[in-house]
Amino acid sequence: MSRLATLLLLAACALAAPNPARAQSLLFDYLGFDYESPNLLPGEFGEDGSGYVGLGTVPFLFAPLTGNTALNEYTFVLQGLTATGYMTVGNYRIISYTPGVITIYEDPKAGGTTGDFGSNPPNATAPGTFADGTAILVGTLTDFRFVVDTNNGTGSFEAVFNVTGGTQLANFPLNQRTGWTFSGSSGNALNIPEGYEHQIDGQTFLNAPSKTHRTTWGRLKAGFR
Amino acid sequence: MRRWMTTLAAIAMLALAAAPSRAVGPIVDWDPAYFYFPGATAADQPAGGILRCVGTVSQFGPPLDFLNASMPATEYTFYIDGLTSQGTNSFGPPATTIYTTFYTGGTIAIYADPTPDAAFDPNPPNANVPSTFQDEGQPLLTGNFTSLLVTTNNFTAFQVGNIEGDIQWTGGTLIGLLGPEGQPCPGLFTGGATWNTSPGVGIPGYLFRHDGKIDLQCPTPTKKSTWSRVKGLYK
Numbered sequence: 001m002s003r004l005a006t007l008l009l010l011a012a013c014a015l016a017a018p019n020p021a022r023a024q025s026l027l028f029d030y031l032g033f034d035y036e037s038p039n040l041l042p043g044e045f046g047e048d049g050s051g052y053v054g055l056g057t058v059p060f061l062f063a064p065l066t067g068n069t070a071l072n073e074y075t076f077v078l079q080g081l082t083a084t085g086y087m088t089v090g091n092y093r094i095i096s097y098t099p100g101v102i103t104i105y106e107d108p109k110a111g112g113t114t115g116d117f118g119s120n121p122p123n124a125t126a127p128g129t130f131a132d133g134t135a136i137l138v139g140t141l142t143d144f145r146f147v148v149d150t151n152n153g154t155g156s157f158e159a160v161f162n163v164t165g166g167t168q169l170a171n172f173p174l175n176q177r178t179g180w181t182f183s184g185s186s187g188n189a190l191n192i193p194e195g196y197e198h199q200i201d202g203q204t205f206l207n208a209p210s211k212t213h214r215t216t217w218g219r220l221k222a223g224f225r
Numbered sequence: 226m227r228r229w230m231t232t233l234a235a236i237a238m239l240a241l242a243a244a245p246s247r248a249v250g251p252i253v254d255w256d257p258a259y260f261y262f263p264g265a266t267a268a269d270q271p272a273g274g275i276l277r278c279v280g281t282v283s284q285f286g287p288p289l290d291f292l293n294a295s296m297p298a299t300e301y302t303f304y305i306d307g308l309t310s311q312g313t314n315s316f317g318p319p320a321t322t323i324y325t326t327f328y329t330g331g332t333i334a335i336y337a338d339p340t341p342d343a344a345f346d347p348n349p350p351n352a353n354v355p356s357t358f359q360d361e362g363q364p365l366l367t368g369n370f371t372s373l374l375v376t377t378n379n380f381t382a383f384q385v386g387n388i389e390g391d392i393q394w395t396g397g398t399l400i401g402l403l404g405p406e407g408q409p410c411p412g413l414f415t416g417g418a419t420w421n422t423s424p425g426v427g428i429p430g431y432l433f434r435h436d437g438k439i440d441l442q443c444p445t446p447t448k449k450s451t452w453s454r455v456k457g458l459y460k
Contacts, residue, residue, distance in 0.1 A: 023424035029256050029283070029436070059284050060256065089317035094380075147323070147378060147386075154376065156417045158385045182385040182436075184417030189440045191250075201416045203256070203436045205426060 024205040032056015033196040046095035054078035055130040064171035075130040078102045097144040107133030120195030138165035153187020153198045179206040250286035251438035259431040267377040267420040270326045272312035278305035279358040288402045300341035302358040331370035336360040348430030366397035389415040410443035
């Protein structure tokens with residue numbers, strides 16, 4: 001019985017084995033600002049224990065996500081990330097974070113609430129007005145890493161992205177829920193609302209479906225004899 | 226004396242007070258744009274070489290938000306030319322090396338094309354790049370880069386960095402909209418870059434995919450007042 005279970009497990013693994021040369025597709029584009037909460041050392045970015053929050057708008061959604069940007073405002077909130085340590089390289093700081101979550105919300109333009117950054121977040125409108133409506137997509141972010149010039153906030157971040165929830169979860173085949181995200185950051189823009197650290201402009205890509213390999217029970221068993 | 230200093234401080238605060246309706250969004254957002262520099266790599270952009278870029282505008286913000294980048298009948302594109310590399314500097318240990326490349330010169334032009342045809346064909350320059358991004362007629366905007374910095378590294382899992390620069394607007398049919406009294410505010414060209422070559426992300430022959438935008442760097446507006454009004458606030 002135990003051997004049969006092992007074989008079944010191995011078969012499942014074989015079927016789900018990823019193809020190393022997978023194509024990727026743009027899933028959504030996002031634009032906004034970030035801040036730290038909690039911010040243990042104001043004036044410093046990425047100190048151990050500080051929380052990273054990003055929020056803003058999602059102007060473009062791509063398949064398998066569906067949306068209607070004429071009728072709805074799409075917003076995102078990126079949160080749950082805590083700085084766990086950093087390395088200094090010249091003027092740059094390479095910051096590592098615990099896993100976090102990015103959520104995309106759909107909020108009707110008529111009767112909904114327009115996202116309002118306000119100042120010195122968290123505040124009465126942020127992240128609240130970006131986290132209302134229907135959560136159409138929830139994804140985890142792991143291996144989140146921020147590389148930033150501490151002189152001016154110019155930098156970038158990246159993370160592994162996994163679709164885990166939201167009302168459009170069923171749009172994603174079981175073998176196509178993984179991808180990655182990246183964003184540029186800048187502290188040089190004059191339009192950064194008070195209390196925010198950087199403006200951010202990013203994209204999330206979805207890996208192509210994992211390919212499956214046909215085999216026979218005989219071949220599968222033979223591989224483990 | 227103390228009251229005089231208080232008054233001066235109050236004036237300074239009023240002068241620096243931000244107007245409540247500051248524009249937050251970019252004037253131009255694109256997806257995608259691709260940079261090319263034959264012979265260069267993310268870690269080595271030889272001095273004297275020329276970096277170029279073509280892109281399609283995906284969204285306009287105030288004061289250009291009357292333009293609809295989603296309308297299929299008109300394609301909005303841009304072309305960046307003449308960015309001259311000053312050579313790539315590297316620093317940090319071998320496993321976490323950061324590369325910075327400063328560029329001088331360079332121009333940008335943004336076009337509206339009633340006959341959409343932009344094509345990111347591989348291995349530029351070629352028959353369609355940059356020509357399908359440089360369309361006939363006067364550009365909507367033209368400008369000169371006053372700085373540009375490319376930041377890359379050898380350790381990010383998805384090969385991501387940043388490209389950011391400053392633009393001084395010089396012309397185009399819409400330049401009068403870019404600042405108060407027709408005086409254009411500088412532009413901030415900024416965004417993330419990736420040299421990931423996976424199909425669907427990179428295109429053969431291009432050095433970077435750039436996800437970015439241009440912000441207007443207008444000075445914070447000030448409010449006019451009078452001495453008596455300022456004094457009145459502290460009586």
